[in-house]
Each structure stands twice: as C-alpha cells, then as structure tokens.
Amino acid sequence: MNQASNILTLPTEPRDFGFYLDGGWIASGDREVFERASPAHGVPVTRIPKCTGDDLNAAVSSARAAFEDRRWSGLSGAERAAVLLRAAALIRERSEEIAYYETLENGKPISQSRGEVEGAASIYEYAAGAARSLHGDTFNNLGDKMLGLVTREPIGVVGLITPWNFPFFILAERVPFILASGCTIVAKPSEVTSATTLLMAEILTDAGLPAGAFNVVTGSGSEIGQALIEHNDVDMVSFTGSTAVGRRLLQAATGNFKRLGLELGGKNPQIVFADANLEDAADGVVFGICFNAGQCCVSGSRLLVERSVAAEFEALLVKKLSQVRTGDPLDPQTQVGAITTPAQAKTILRHLRGGPEEGARLACGGSVIETDAGQFIEPTLFSDVTPEMALASEEIFGPVLSMQSFGSVGEAVEMANDTEYGLAASIWTKDLDKAVATMRQVQAGRVWVNTTITGGPEMPIGGFKQSGWGRETGAYGVEEYTQVKSVHIELGERVHWVS
Numbered sequence: 001m002n003q004a005s006n007i008l009t010l011p012t013e014p015r016d017f018g019f020y021l022d023g024g025w026i027a028s029g030d031r032e033v034f035e036r037a038s039p040a041h042g043v044p045v046t047r048i049p050k051c052t053g054d055d056l057n058a059a060v061s062s063a064r065a066a067f068e069d070r071r072w073s074g075l076s077g078a079e080r081a082a083v084l085l086r087a088a089a090l091i092r093e094r095s096e097e098i099a100y101y102e103t104l105e106n107g108k109p110i111s112q113s114r115g116e117v118e119g120a121a122s123i124y125e126y127a128a129g130a131a132r133s134l135h136g137d138t139f140n141n142l143g144d145k146m147l148g149l150v151t152r153e154p155i156g157v158v159g160l161i162t163p164w165n166f167p168f169f170i171l172a173e174r175v176p177f178i179l180a181s182g183c184t185i186v187a188k189p190s191e192v193t194s195a196t197t198l199l200m201a202e203i204l205t206d207a208g209l210p211a212g213a214f215n216v217v218t219g220s221g222s223e224i225g226q227a228l229i230e231h232n233d234v235d236m237v238s239f240t241g242s243t244a245v246g247r248r249l250l251q252a253a254t255g256n257f258k259r260l261g262l263e264l265g266g267k268n269p270q271i272v273f274a275d276a277n278l279e280d281a282a283d284g285v286v287f288g289i290c291f292n293a294g295q296c297c298v299s300g301s302r303l304l305v306e307r308s309v310a311a312e313f314e315a316l317l318v319k320k321l322s323q324v325r326t327g328d329p330l331d332p333q334t335q336v337g338a339i340t341t342p343a344q345a346k347t348i349l350r351h352l353r354g355g356p357e358e359g360a361r362l363a364c365g366g367s368v369i370e371t372d373a374g375q376f377i378e379p380t381l382f383s384d385v386t387p388e389m390a391l392a393s394e395e396i397f398g399p400v401l402s403m404q405s406f407g408s409v410g411e412a413v414e415m416a417n418d419t420e421y422g423l424a425a426s427i428w429t430k431d432l433d434k435a436v437a438t439m440r441q442v443q444a445g446r447v448w449v450n451t452t453i454t455g456g457p458e459m460p461i462g463g464f465k466q467s468g469w470g471r472e473t474g475a476y477g478v479e480e481y482t483q484v485k486s487v488h489i490e491l492g493e494r495v496h497w498v499s
Contacts, residue, residue, distance in 0.1 A: 014044040020201035022062040023211025039107035040338035042373035051217040059215040063184040066212030073182035081128035086207035088124035101195040107338030120172035126457040127176030149487040154182030156235030159228040164190035177477035261470035266423030269416040270300035276428035282316035288452040294399035298424035307405040339375040348398035422464025426452040
C-alpha cells in the first residue's frame with residue numbers, strides 16, 4: 001500500500017514484512033512469523049518474522065562495521081544533518097502509509113497517528129540542527145605551553161528497544177539524536193507494533209543513511225530483546241518500557257558495563273488548585289487520561305484536587321468523560337481507540353474490579369464497551385481514592401483516573417511525591433507564585449503548568465526516581481549518546497625528566 005488511498009478501510013490481507021539488515025530487507029524465509037491482528041477489528045494486518053540469535057549477531061556486526069569504518073561516525077555534522085532532513089521530508093511523503101499501519105497495529109485513532117507522524121518529522125528536522133551544533137570545549141587557561149581540548153565522541157553501537165504504545169513517535173525521540181551523535185543502531189521494536197519501525201529503516205536508507213547504520217531485528221522481548229541487552233558488542237542500550245523490565249535490564253547490562261538510557265513507568269499527578277480555570281483544567285485532565293487510551297507513560301492518571309472544589313470538579317469531569325468519542329480508530333472522529341494488547345486489557349479490567357473492592361467510588365465508566373470485535377474500555381473515573389489503594393499507586397496504563405483531595409499546597413506536594421515514580425506532573429492554577437513553588441517541589445522530570453502532555457523536541461525528557469535514567473531529545477538527547485575525552489596538547493620543547 002503506497003500512500004494508502006483507501007486509508008480508512010481495513011486491508012484485505014496482512015502485509016508481509018521482513019526485517020532490515022545492512023541497508024536492505026531480509027525476507028522471513030523459513031523463520032517463524034508473528035501475525036498481528038488489529039486490536040480494534042480482530043483481523044490480521046501484518047506478518048513479522050521472529051528473528052534468530054544469528055540474525056541479531058548479524059545486525060550487531062553490521063552496526064559495528066558501519067561504526068568502526070567511520071562511514072557514518074566520520075561524517076561532518078552537516079552531512080549527517082542532510083540525511084536527517086531528507087528523512088523528515090520522506091516521512092511526510094509517506095505519512096498516510098505510516099499512520100495507517102500505526103493505527104492498525106496499535107489501535108490508536110488515525111487522527112492521533114497522523115499527528116504523531118507529523119510530529120516525528122519535525123523531530124528529525126530539529127535533530128539535524130543538533131547534529132551541526134554538537135561540540136566539545138577548550139581550556140586555554142593551562143598556561144602558554146599547554147592547550148586542553150574536550151571532545152564529544154559517539155559511544156558506538158546502540159541497542160534501541162521501543163514499546164508498543166508509541167512505536168513511531170518514541171522511535172523519533174531516539175533515532176535521529178543517536179544518529180546525530182554519530183552512533184549506529186540495532187533497533188528492536190515491540191513484536192506487536194513493528195511495522196512502522198521497519199518502514200523507518202527503509203526511509204533512512206532512501207534518505208542516504210549508509211548501510212549498517214540502522215538495522216531492525218524483530219521478535220519477542222524475552223528472546224531477541226534480552227539477547228540484544230546482553231550482547232557484548234553493543235556499547236549502550238536505550239530502553240523505554242516498564243520499571244520492572246528496567247530493573248532486569250540493569251542486571252543484564254553488567255556483562256560489558258553498557259551505558260543505559262531508561263525511560264520507565266510513571267504514576268503521574270495532575271494537581272488542580274481551587275483558583276484554576278476549572279473548565280480548562282477538566283478538559284486537560286480528561287485529555288491527559290484519554291490520550292492513547294491512557295496507554296501513555298506520562299498519562300495524568302493520579303488526580304489531586306483541592307478539597308473546596310472537589311465535588312464541582314468531579315461533576316465537570318463526569319460530563320466531559322461522557323462526551324469522549326470512543327470507537328473505531330480508522331474513523332477520523334474517534335478520540336479513544338482500542339486497548340493495544342489482550343494482556344493490557346486484562347490488567348486494566350483487574351483494576352476496574354479492584355477499585356470498588358478497595359472502597360473507591362465509581363463516578364463514571366468502568367466497563368468494557370461491547371463491540372463485534374476489538375478491545376475497548378470506557379474512560380473511567382474513581383473518586384474517594386486513598387493513598388493505600390492500588391488505584392493510587394500502581395501504573396494501570398489505561399483510561400482509568402483516580403481522584404484524591406487535598407487541603408493545602410504542602411499537602412498537595414506531599415501527595416504528588418508519594419510514589420516510587422517521578423516521570424511527569426501537571427499543575428493547574430492561575431496563581432503564578434503557587435505554580436512556581438509547586439513546580440520546584442514536585443519530583444518529576446517533566447512538569448506542565450496549565451497544560452499537559454505537550455511540548456517539542458527542543459526540551460529534554462526523562463524521569464526522576466524509578467522512572468528512569470538519562471535524558472532524550474534536546475541538546476541533551478545528542479549528548480546522551482556521546483562520551484567525553486580530555487586531550488592535553490603540550491607546546492614547545494619538553495623539559496626532560498631524565499637529564
């Protein structure tokens with residue numbers, strides 16, 4: 001399918017993909033194949049090979065050769081930037097095709113997929129500038145006989161493991177920055193959403209990226225992902241996923257002391273003060289829990305509302321949540337699509353049952369939406385939640401919002417920080433002093449004030465506490481994939497130690 005002229009119809013048969021090695025497609029051949037069914041429609045949409053250990057070794061060898069012979073790392077920032085700019089243009093040319101397969105495999109609304117593809121193109125454009133501006137430092141204060149240089153050099157071969165919730169956008173928050181630094185990549189997408197990563201490999205080759213600089217192996221995380229993490233010829237691993245898997249990755253990376261970049265889980269607070277514009281705040285909170293059906297690491301799933309307006313705010317939320325359009329993700333009017341995997345749907349339903357058992361009050365939603373096919377769950381609000389409940393502490397990763405109340409700024413901050421996570425937070429208030437004071441005390445890598453889940457590639461992303469290590473995007477996102485070398489250059493004749 002090219003540019004997907006019938007973008008809003010289901011495919012008549014699944015599309016066969018190979019995997020991507022050394023600048024070209026490798027057919028599935030006699031390998032086992034994973035057939036992915038649309039989580040919204042139940043029909044097969046893609047077939048992806050289950051790569052072998054030998055396939056992974058070949059991909060790492062390809063990336064190593066491309067790094068060591070300097071076909072990519074030896075280029076100037078301007079030359080790397082040119083490839084990234086061409087890649088951005090090609091993403092836009094193929095945007096409908098990419099968005100289509102993103103929606104088919106993931107279940108997110110086509111309007112959201114289209115927005116993410118456009119956003120991804122702009123990230124490549126930003127990273128092109130970052131490739132040209134990456135620099136080291138000089139020390140001219142060491143005396144007339146010594147000049148000090150600090151260089152930033154690419155770390156080498158990067159293993160990139162991406163999740164199923166934002167397959168193309170999270171890829172775009174990593175790949176162009178890794179490439180801008182001069183590193184080469186072996187990517188392992190989620191086995192349920194591999195198509196758009198494979199399409200991006202083809203786009204990068206067409207944009208002029210040298211063979212071997214970006215390879216894609218497909219298969220399960222437990223087999224291929226684990227082998228990639230443990231591979232002794234991989235210098236760094238960037239992983240986005242759950243905190244539980246992140247802990248296992250820490251242990252697996254000790255073989256060759258890999259550097260790690262980790263963006264992990266979150267239980268992100270939305271703090272609503274009584275002086276906020278409550279209509280705006282309600283709309284933002286609903287967006288924050290419904291975006292991507294709540295399957296979002298920075299989803300605002302933990303609502304903290306000032307006690308004096310809690311009842312009023314709950315009524316606003318119930319009204320807005322009842323108006324959210326949940327349904328077929330191929331319909332451009334849909335706002336919330338399907339739950340991506342049966343396992344995730346099962347997890348969400350467990351929390352929907354457990355909330356009332358723990359004493360929470362179901363304010364709205366709470367049920368599976370019955371359809372002929374697909375996995376759909378109503379946007380849900382639980383009130384009267386207390387800190388010891390699972391609703392208040394566990395990352396549900398679905399359209400489930402838990403509401404608690406507070407009485408003061410200090411109490412709000414204490415409740416916001418009462419979690420092992422520290423990925424993101426949102427603050428709603430018209431009092432600038434209060435906003436700044438709260439922002440400074442909340443422990444999170446990203447904080448939004450009077451908005452949520454927004455921003456661009458200019459600023460870094462990442463977490464505090466058990467939400468991860470390192471930073472992606474922005475200037476930090478390129479530096480993350482470099483290592484620093486100190487160089488001392490002595491000038492003039494040496495004063496001999498042995499006379």
